[in-house]
Amino acid sequence: MANAHTEYKWYVAELVQEFTIEGEQDNVVHCEMLLIHADSPEAAFDEAVGFGAGNAVYTNPDGKTVAARFRGLRSLHRMWEEPHNGAVVSWEKRTGMSEAEVQAWLPSKQDLDAFKSDREGGIEPIADAE
Secondary structure, three states, rough: OOOHHHOOEEEEEEEEEEEOOOOOOEEEEEHHHHHHOOOOOOHOOOOOOOOHHOOOEEOOOOOEEEEEEEEEEEEEEEOOOOOOOOOOOOOOOOOOOOOHHHHHHHOOHHHHHHHOOOOOOOOOOOHHOO
């Protein structure tokens, strides 16, 4: 009997994008998490790489040229259930964590990404570049 989760055809891919900005010494690297629908892990990999494969060059609101480069996949996970409100999208397991280590995993509300500016760091998302 196959694992129960093998019937699900949803995956979570983390794509790594590197941005370089005209006149700036430091690059900026984003990890973008995408939902992928595919019939197999191999198909999910190909689909995820396809989403990231295009490189882009555009001008940001400050008039500087930004080059975006797809660097690869950081992770690819099969979901254990169909996507719905409250579905587990990804997980990480650690064993033997101290209380201090657990607390270090728990940022304050204002430090959660959902409460930060979408434009933090001055990089425009690729989708807004055109």
